[in-house]
Amino acid sequence: MNRPASLPFDTRPTSTRPVDTLITNAHVVVDRDAEYPGGWIALAGGRVAAVGHSHQAPPPAGRTIDAGGRLVTPGLVNTHHHMYQNLTRAYGPAINGSLFDWLTTLYPLWAGLDEENVYLSTYVGIVELLMGGCTTSSDHLYVHPRPGLIDAQVTASTELGFRFMATRGSMTRSVADGGLPPESVVQDHDTIMADAERLVGAHHDPAPGAMTRIALAPCSPFSVSEEIMVSSAEFAEKHDVRLHSHLAEDHDEDTYCLETYGCRPVEYFERVGWASDRAWVAHFIYPSDDEVARLASAGVGAAQCPSSNMMIGQGSMDAMRMRSMGLTVGLGCDGSASTDSASLWMETRNALLLGRLRNGPASMRARDALDMATRGSAACLGWDDEIGHLRPGACADLVVWETHPVALAGALVDPVEAWLRTGPSRAWHTLVAGRVLVEDGEPVAAALPEVLRRHRAAAAAMQNLL
Numbered sequence: 001m002n003r004p005a006s007l008p009f010d011t012r013p014t015s016t017r018p019v020d021t022l023i024t025n026a027h028v029v030v031d032r033d034a035e036y037p038g039g040w041i042a043l044a045g046g047r048v049a050a051v052g053h054s055h056q057a058p059p060p061a062g063r064t065i066d067a068g069g070r071l072v073t074p075g076l077v078n079t080h081h082h083m084y085q086n087l088t089r090a091y092g093p094a095i096n097g098s099l100f101d102w103l104t105t106l107y108p109l110w111a112g113l114d115e116e117n118v119y120l121s122t123y124v125g126i127v128e129l130l131m132g133g134c135t136t137s138s139d140h141l142y143v144h145p146r147p148g149l150i151d152a153q154v155t156a157s158t159e160l161g162f163r164f165m166a167t168r169g170s171m172t173r174s175v176a177d178g179g180l181p182p183e184s185v186v187q188d189h190d191t192i193m194a195d196a197e198r199l200v201g202a203h204h205d206p207a208p209g210a211m212t213r214i215a216l217a218p219c220s221p222f223s224v225s226e227e228i229m230v231s232s233a234e235f236a237e238k239h240d241v242r243l244h245s246h247l248a249e250d251h252d253e254d255t256y257c258l259e260t261y262g263c264r265p266v267e268y269f270e271r272v273g274w275a276s277d278r279a280w281v282a283h284f285i286y287p288s289d290d291e292v293a294r295l296a297s298a299g300v301g302a303a304q305c306p307s308s309n310m311m312i313g314q315g316s317m318d319a320m321r322m323r324s325m326g327l328t329v330g331l332g333c334d335g336s337a338s339t340d341s342a343s344l345w346m347e348t349r350n351a352l353l354l355g356r357l358r359n360g361p362a363s364m365r366a367r368d369a370l371d372m373a374t375r376g377s378a379a380c381l382g383w384d385d386e387i388g389h390l391r392p393g394a395c396a397d398l399v400v401w402e403t404h405p406v407a408l409a410g411a412l413v414d415p416v417e418a419w420l421r422t423g424p425s426r427a428w429h430t431l432v433a434g435r436v437l438v439e440d441g442e443p444v445a446a447a448l449p450e451v452l453r454r455h456r457a458a459a460a461a462m463q464n465l466l
């Protein structure tokens with residue numbers, strides 16, 4: 001499903017057919033090898049209708065936005081998140097432990113998840129992503145102490161008009177079975193698979209231009225049974241949906257897999273039938289070169305989560321090197337309690353900084369990081385036929401970026417390098433399917449003040465602060 005770009009790049013003179021929205025006076029990054037300095041982009045019916053240079057006449061439009069010389073890029077795509085965790089952001093008792101310490105401190109709090117607080121955390125999580133220039137996100141919700149939580153997420157994303165890939169996460173292996181999570185947050189195999197079947201039937205839209213898709217996402221090798229991994233792979237094949245999990249995140253995971261399964265994490269991943277182009281994994285920090293090559297040739301994608309990796313302090317993938325080995329690499333912000341923030345602009349910048357720190361200043365440019373956040377991330381989600389770029393026919397998901405003139409002073413030559421090397425940058429306008437969801441730097445979500453008030457109460461209850 002990681003399809004190459006197949007849409008023709010239309011450079012013909014534009015028609016005089018009116019479009020819905022025209023954005024003018026912009027440096028438009030259409031794709032990895034196509035930029036329009038001083039250009040314009042026209043949107044109609046939720047799609048990109050045309051792109052042009054300043055000397056080409058744009059079509060008449062119902063609404064025209066003067067970008068004032070700002071940078072326009074495809075909307076950034078988030079490949080890994082746990083939005084529910086914004087209910088326990090920067091939670092003091094958990095912040096200085098290892099990954100396993102951090103998880104075991106927070107699992108008992110997360111056992112309080114219900115439809116109301118999942119709806120609120122998803123709503124807040126999506127608005128935060130929109131403000132950071134993200135137009136499509138996956139979310140990995142793997143704690144299901146009560147039913148209906150993915151449905152609550154879809155309600156929030158639909159209300160906001162966001163493009164969303166919900167993943168039905170799962171945990172089956174509690175402490176009693178040699179796993180990490182407590183009994184209160186795991187489910188049995190049949191309950192999980194029946195819910196997956198129900199969710200795909202209720203919400204998964206495989207059609208072009210879909211706003212909601214469903215994928216399956218057993219949490220990690222140390223929290224699920226081998227049986228659920230095998231069943232999920234078979235289910236994904238049967239229903240033509242995608243697969244997601246954490247992989248090779250931590251040295252403790254190597255030890256766990258060797259002791260429990262008698263092999264390394266990637267060997268286990270292959271053994272349970274996941275080495276396919278349906279799968280993308282989060283982190284992938286500690287594979288051997290041979291393991292990277294094997295998963296790359298199988299078409300597996302990987303999500304680097306730079307801020308989370310640095311916050312947890314246990315390494316990050318060598319993204320540029322893995323890309324050079326043929327692996328599809330996207331970016332993710334990871335859960336709101338490990339990174340505590342969710343700006344894809346910041347993840348893109350941190351990917352650039354990490355790459356150059358690791359391999360030197362000639363190893364990575366801003367455009368490489370942008371490519372990971374757009375084309376790479378969209379390919380991880382199997383969605384790069386119509387998101388992650390702005391070629392005519394693509395979904396009208398884009399960002400007009402705002403960087404304060406003080407921060408930009410003196411940056412005159414290269415707007416893409418300036419966008420990522422100066423900053424902070426944030427979305428001035430974010431459009432999804434042609435709809436303006438952030439306008440003049442502010443989210444248009446009318447319910448946001450009330451949602452934030454309820455979210456504060458829900459977070460206080462979860463953290464036992466009431």
Ligand SMILES: [Zn+2]
Nearest residue numbers: 246282334335
């Ligand atoms: Zn994660």
